[in-house]
Amino acid sequence: MPEYFDMHCHLLYGVDDGPKEMEEALQMLRQEYDDGVRTVYLTPHYRKKMFECPADTIARHFEALQAQVKQALPELKLRLGCEIHVSMDVVEDIKSGRCATMSGTELVLLEFSETAEKKYILERCHAVINKGYVPIVAHAERCVAVRKDIELLQRLQNMGAYIQMSAGSIIGEDGFLLKRFCRKVMQMDLLDFVGSDAHDMKSRKVNIGKCADYIEKTMGADYRDQIMCVNPMEIVERSIGKRYE
Numbered sequence: 001m002p003e004y005f006d007m008h009c010h011l012l013y014g015v016d017d018g019p020k021e022m023e024e025a026l027q028m029l030r031q032e033y034d035d036g037v038r039t040v041y042l043t044p045h046y047r048k049k050m051f052e053c054p055a056d057t058i059a060r061h062f063e064a065l066q067a068q069v070k071q072a073l074p075e076l077k078l079r080l081g082c083e084i085h086v087s088m089d090v091v092e093d094i095k096s097g098r099c100a101t102m103s104g105t106e107l108v109l110l111e112f113s114e115t116a117e118k119k120y121i122l123e124r125c126h127a128v129i130n131k132g133y134v135p136i137v138a139h140a141e142r143c144v145a146v147r148k149d150i151e152l153l154q155r156l157q158n159m160g161a162y163i164q165m166s167a168g169s170i171i172g173e174d175g176f177l178l179k180r181f182c183r184k185v186m187q188m189d190l191l192d193f194v195g196s197d198a199h200d201m202k203s204r205k206v207n208i209g210k211c212a213d214y215i216e217k218t219m220g221a222d223y224r225d226q227i228m229c230v231n232p233m234e235i236v237e238r239s240i241g242k243r244y245e
């Protein structure tokens with residue numbers, strides 16, 4: 001069975017609007033494991049005046065959770081990242097360490113407002129790239145500018161950015177229109193990563209297994225493996241390796 005990655009989720013407890021307690025985080029991680037996921041990127045929100053959990057609290061909770069996971073689910077790897085809400089200060093937010101990159105690599109998960117304009121998305125990605133970081137645009141399908149102009153994804157990729165979509169959008173949890181749009185993105189080969197964006201055990205659940213099945217059914221097993229295993233391995237995990245060379 002392929003070993004999937006979840007590239008975007010809020011499973012770290014007590015730091016944003018994800019689970020409050022470690023126990024719920026562990027239940028969600030068991031679900032990830034049962035879904036076939038073997039590497040989870042924990043990406044708590046960073047957004048000024050809304051989510052500004054201190055980096056040392058995040059690091060403490062991450063270490064505590066990781067210690068439990070080593071006992072309970074030894075094959076499951078946890079990585080720490082951050083979902084960075086983009087503002088004019090985004091470069092400074094990253095450089096200062098207020099928000100983490102994806103496991104210390106140059107990759108950063110960037111969230112744009114749904115109504116962000118095309119010009120703003122391109123300019124902000126450019127600013128981040130100019131400083132040596134590599135953007136992963138979080139749930140890109142949610143941006144109106146992207147849905148209006150699918151070629152924007154191609155332009156972002158040409159700049160060196162990567163595209164992530166939510167498993168829920170792909171499998172139709174957010175409506176048929178979004179599901180159809182996501183399918184088109186995949187057919188045009190404009191998708192790089194999938195994330196659950198899971199927040200809890202009830203409404204925004206872990207759904208990587210369902211998504212993997214759906215992608216296999218519609219796009220084939222090779223494509224599923226490319227997006228859910230190979231890209232994370234080659235693009236992100238390889239960068240982690242480089243840091244220690």
Ligand SMILES: [Fe+2]
Pocket residue numbers: 008009010083197
């Ligand atoms: Fe998120």
